[in-house]
Amino acid sequence: MPEIEIRKVTARIGAEVSGVDLAQSLDEETVATLRDALGRHKALVFDAAGLDDAGQQAFARHFGDLTTAHPTVPAVDGAPNVLAVDSERGRANHWHTDVTFVLNPPQASTLRSITVPPYGGETLIASSAAAYRDLPGPLRSLADTLWAEHTNDYDYAVPDEEIDGETAGRRAQFTSTVYRTAHPVVRVHPLTGERGLFIGGFAQRIVGLSAAESRKLLELLQSYVTRPENVLRWRWSPEQLVLFDNRITQHYAVDNYDGLPRRLHRVTVAGDVPVGVDGRESHAITGDASHYTPVAGPAPVPAAA
Template structure:
């Protein structure tokens, strides 16, 4: 399938449910309005876009991300790349995000989009999995869908990550202390309505720790059941990184997972995220903050159609 939305711009699907490869555009140059609109539309359709042969520094990376909206600072609690307050180093030496999650869902308005650029790639392994939570929602049997439609989940950055104490060394303890230096708790609808497409997606992932109104144990069973639909192989793009690549994915309707399968070799990406809107459930009710102020991290975006 090829969508020719603007002259030489070519968009090729990678899998049936998620992902497309974009060519015929130089994202290191300022983009025309028509190109930006075409990329936004492609992101709405494919959820994740891959750009090859990208030659960007941190400034150029940020300039590209701004085509999708205002950018956030690097992270609510984790330190940025030196000299680039809006760029987060995703570095194997600073910890590994090998759990399924949607970025920063513990704040009231998580990023609408995440951009990742390859800096140092191991010779094998280190893939990023990106899953379509819209496909997951469509896969739900009707009784489960009706249940999910009614649920809200509490997301937080302050939990144990299921790491046994004996595996936490001093360095990991310091990383965790930084990550949880401000505690955030936010309630989001389990089924989020995408503000541009109207699609419904399961808005859960690793920071969703309990279902509002249920015990932790009950919550875990339901969240695990719903999560099993997100992580079906048919709903996943498994991206093997190459040098000079950039991937952008719609953080409102995807989850991702960085696979720790590269024997501790160096792996580094740079991440820039685009400020998002406050999630809305199927009844039109917005997410609400329970604890933690993220105004230093992100503005609140107003969705604008492509």
């Protein structure tokens, strides 16, 4: 068996992994090594030659139970745990953490390249742990006390005249059940103990503040997440897979490929309920997502380096 090699891509986030055949069942030692690497680097890139939907689901199951594809968006035919991230069905060109509008968002996400445009189409992944560490002391202390409401019925900031019937239909499907959940703005990672800014595009309001006040404060905190030093910019090649820790990252699909075909398949791993600095857990306000995701049990302790 080849030795696993893990090579950093940037100082603060991202590593490429070689020596792991994702199409094969992984032993406990390999999974522990990958889980530890994910805790360190937040995003891992693999060669996924020969991997299909079943193989992607099998790989993701090494990290926990799977969610279904999405709370409101249909899955790939015959694969209830697989979501098609397809440029023909819309573009996720906004910073977000996957499905934070439910009580227990996924702990990890896998994206596998199916169709790659000849240029552009990168995925940006940002470390919210690095963002938290970058905050000035007074702002960090404030963030520690804040809570935010996340919802799938969010402000797209797109003029109505630019929305055609197809886009309106996709939005109606996305919000067919409205979810609203209160999460701590600073989340404590259950494995590493790191603190990270748990915000992104679905965070629409700071609890106790007006919409206008919330917007200004969220924009300020978000500006630390998206600093170039905190971002991995991954240019896709065919048959690659990216695994990222959804508890302590945000991501953004860059719309810079002239409308050419771009398709990824996403499989997500069920997560735990977020916990803030004071030990309080997130709570649901509206919407029951139990059909989408189980609540993950206690996380295993990562292997020593």
